[in-house]
Amino acid sequence: MIAEVGHYALVLALALALIQSVVPLIGARARDGTLMAVAEPAALAQFGFVALSFVMLVSCYVASDFSVRNVFENSHSAMPLIYKFTSTWGNHEGSMLLWVLILSLFGALVAAFANNIPRSLKATVLAVQAWIAATFDLFILVTSNPFLRFAPAPLEGRDLNPILQDLGLAIHPPLLYLGYVGFSISFSFAVAALIEGRIDAAWARWVRPWLLTAWMCLTVGIAMGSYWAYYELGWGGWWFWDPVENASLMPWLVGTALLHSAVVMEKREALKIWTILLSILTFSLSLIGTFLVRSGVLTSVHAFASDPLRGIFILAILVLFIGGGLTLFAWRAPLLRQGGLFAPVSREGALVLNNLLLTTACASVFVGTLYPLVLEAITGEKISVGAPFFNATFGPLFAALLVVVPFGPLLAWKRGDLLGVAQRLSGSFLVALIGLAAAFVLEGKPLLGPFGVGLALFVITGAITDICERIGLLRAPLATAMRRAAGLPRSAWGTAFAHLGLGITLLGIVGETQWGAERIVSVKPGDKVAIRNYDVTFDRTFNRTGPNYTELASAFTVRRHGEVIGTMEPSKRNFAARGTATSESALMARGVSQLYLSLGEINPDGSAVIRLYYKPLVLLIWLGGVVMFFGGGLSLSDRRLRVGVPRPARAKAAALAPAE
Amino acid sequence: MRNRIERARVVSSPPRALSNLPPQAAWCFVLVWLALMVVQSAVAVQPDEILKDPALESRARALSRELRCMVCQNQSIDDSDAPLARDLRLLVRERLTSGDSDSQVVDFLVARYGEFVLLKPRFAWHNAVLWFTPVVALVAGAVAMLVAIKRRRVASAGAAPLSPDEEQRLAEVIDQAP
Numbered sequence: 099m100i101a102e103v104g105h106y107a108l109v110l111a112l113a114l115a116l117i118q119s120v121v122p123l124i125g126a127r128a129r130d131g132t133l134m135a136v137a138e139p140a141a142l143a144q145f146g147f148v149a150l151s152f153v154m155l156v157s158c159y160v161a162s163d164f165s166v167r168n169v170f171e172n173s174h175s176a177m178p179l180i181y182k183f184t185s186t187w188g189n190h191e192g193s194m195l196l197w198v199l200i201l202s203l204f205g206a207l208v209a210a211f212a213n214n215i216p217r218s219l220k221a222t223v224l225a226v227q228a229w230i231a232a233t234f235d236l237f238i239l240v241t242s243n244p245f246l247r248f249a250p251a252p253l254e255g256r257d258l259n260p261i262l263q264d265l266g267l268a269i270h271p272p273l274l275y276l277g278y279v280g281f282s283i284s285f286s287f288a289v290a291a292l293i294e295g296r297i298d299a300a301w302a303r304w305v306r307p308w309l310l311t312a313w314m315c316l317t318v319g320i321a322m323g324s325y326w327a328y329y330e331l332g333w334g335g336w337w338f339w340d341p342v343e344n345a346s347l348m349p350w351l352v353g354t355a356l357l358h359s360a361v362v363m364e365k366r367e368a369l370k371i372w373t374i375l376l377s378i379l380t381f382s383l384s385l386i387g388t389f390l391v392r393s394g395v396l397t398s399v400h401a402f403a404s405d406p407l408r409g410i411f412i413l414a415i416l417v418l419f420i421g422g423g424l425t426l427f428a429w430r431a432p433l434l435r436q437g438g439l440f441a442p443v444s445r446e447g448a449l450v451l452n453n454l455l456l457t458t459a460c461a462s463v464f465v466g467t468l469y470p471l472v473l474e475a476i477t478g479e480k481i482s483v484g485a486p487f488f489n490a491t492f493g494p495l496f497a498a499l500l501v502v503v504p505f506g507p508l509l510a511w512k513r514g515d516l517l518g519v520a521q522r523l524s525g526s527f528l529v530a531l532i533g534l535a536a537a538f539v540l541e542g543k544p545l546l547g548p549f550g551v552g553l554a555l556f557v558i559t560g561a562i563t564d565i566c567e568r569i570g571l572l573r574a575p576l577a578t579a580m581r582r583a584a585g586l587p588r589s590a591w592g593t594a595f596a597h598l599g600l601g602i603t604l605l606g607i608v609g610e611t612q613w614g615a616e617r618i619v620s621v622k623p624g625d626k627v628a629i630r631n632y633d634v635t636f637d638r639t640f641n642r643t644g645p646n647y648t649e650l651a652s653a654f655t656v657r658r659h660g661e662v663i664g665t666m667e668p669s670k671r672n673f674a675a676r677g678t679a680t681s682e683s684a685l686m687a688r689g690v691s692q693l694y695l696s697l698g699e700i701n702p703d704g705s706a707v708i709r710l711y712y713k714p715l716v717l718l719i720w721l722g723g724v725v726m727f728f729g730g731g732l733s734l735s736d737r738r739l740r741v742g743v744p745r746p747a748r749a750k751a752a753a754l755a756p757a758e
Numbered sequence: 759m760r761n762r763i764e765r766a767r768v769v770s771s772p773p774r775a776l777s778n779l780p781p782q783a784a785w786c787f788v789l790v791w792l793a794l795m796v797v798q799s800a801v802a803v804q805p806d807e808i809l810k811d812p813a814l815e816s817r818a819r820a821l822s823r824e825l826r827c828m829v830c831q832n833q834s835i836d837d838s839d840a841p842l843a844r845d846l847r848l849l850v851r852e853r854l855t856s857g858d859s860d861s862q863v864v865d866f867l868v869a870r871y872g873e874f875v876l877l878k879p880r881f882a883w884h885n886a887v888l889w890f891t892p893v894v895a896l897v898a899g900a901v902a903m904l905v906a907i908k909r910r911r912v913a914s915a916g917a918a919p920l921s922p923d924e925e926q927r928l929a930e931v932i933d934q935a936p
Contacts, residue, residue: 333802333837340832442907450907454899462892469888482826483888484834484877491892620805698804707805 104154105245111147112235118228122221134221138209145206165251168244174257176646185258191244222290257675266326273319278384280312285381292430302364314730321723332696345387351460366438448506455499462491504560530556550608557601592733603722609715
């Protein structure tokens, strides 16, 4: 019964989405308030039904109802409750339902809280949002229905893939989807603006909160995924340039560009058409990202054909939304009026350069990810594009971008003074040079390391300089500076923190890739392995039983300069339900650096092969992501942006108060 | 005890091909190769493979990172635990010990396995689209950007700029707008 309720609720959601995608649009064209007013309740009810559907699926999972095929294939009665819960979206069908849930959530938030935008625009936005929702509801119902039952019901499920039985699955996919799907709002706003044929600076203001929310979630979602891979995979890598990772990086790159071009549009009315185009591209890349992963086309071009209906449906969705969006853009964009003027050297100019570098970096990731697929499909020739290619192309582009980052916020709008900005950044240059020299003296070659440290310090101190310049620290009395700091718009703090986070991440990347140490050895109980200032002693191997696995763990004592600082217990887990094993590595944080120990082959004589790493500064990689998230949050809380943001009581107050 | 250890080893032996993967394992982001890792134990390079000469070994490691394990998805032979990857690692080390240069080793492997083995495709005409897209995008974007800025400035050069007073008044009006 529960599964049937979920199934039916999804059908109702589809019906509502179809109504919502047509009626408000007619209302907006005909200036008919009654028809436009259909949009809000439809969006709210649609969210209600999708949420009901999702809750029903979750309860099937929690109750281990194996008569539902999807539950049978991905769950097991012995799994801890939390994993029963998360396995709801640990598979294709369930994850698509989560996707639609988040989509309808965003739609409902726009319906409920975006009260400051013109009625016809809001109605159109919600209609476009409903096109997406209807398509996806249909996709789930036709090709990927998680509610289908089968008889006879088996007694036991097939278990969730053990590698997914991790807290990472609870956090990473929902965050990533919040990011992907959040960009649908800026897509809908862009399409609505094209339909209305009118766009101004206020558009950027209305879109910005949604854009920021999506960007924040995607940023921290990617960081989380990277950390998950890092501790779960057992060889200490945190980014592999895998197509699946690239699929999430591409929307992030273009979304970041969009976030910056929207600033120019809001402040100076410039780059309007470009911002519209970026909005369409960002969501297009989110769709491509979702489907690159979902369609199986990545494993092989042929896997795509193994489920033709699903594959063709996916292609149709891509063509419909990306092709349709770009066609609409080509047709309507010339109607939009261009805005403010600026000199090449100006804040606008710097932001345009930012956009250029980010989109080019995205283009190199895009072509690297898809070229092998296209080449194989056309000529049958197989080539590989992996990390070395991306490091060689993406690396220099992003390094160039990082050099520009500290200049941007210090340049004046319209016409900037590059020399003056360089002077104000002289402190940053100095710190960067000292860092570079120190890194060279302490760690020496490879030269990439010291330069990386210099660049990271330049970005970090550049962000600090930005704030110091704005509040006149050292030039004005301290009390004045502090008062100014308190009065500084939150978005200025947000910019500084986001850029700071970028520098922190870079510092972590440089530390981990350039100065890490690695030992691969075979050890017997009692053996000692030294790495940097630490040594690790292999004590013993023992068995342990978890809720749904047994594991063979090895205990190691860690000493620093001979003093015991703790133990590490990597293990090999064996999941009986699927007959699969995972390797669980052990991590020990030392400040922001880590010791990383993973277990290889364990021989019958009690000896074990271990991989021991020292990873200097590694935690900064993800900490930087968290700082970027925090910066985004600060910017989101800026009163200027509260117009239309989901924050009912205070939003109204802010809208009435004059802006700064 | 021994029995358990034996079982763990058997279970964790890697698959021969991708087709062994359960289809629902292909989740998002990390998961395609996470799924691969399910069946692989953590250690790729084995202690017995490491060469005595550290200079040679570091060359071998650097080369290994550029070579693809052909039965894996997007893994270098340095990261992979598949038997084929081990064979290739040993082969690379064998060639290096017998005095081959890095490029000779790579040429040997390409001749044997095709370009598929390279994680960084060759810088050649048939890969022009791949290698030139970033460059072309950057240059074309930069030119388009400069032309657009210049053209619009020329087009509006006739209009007299606002005086500071006017700008201030304008700013006030804008700020007062809700």
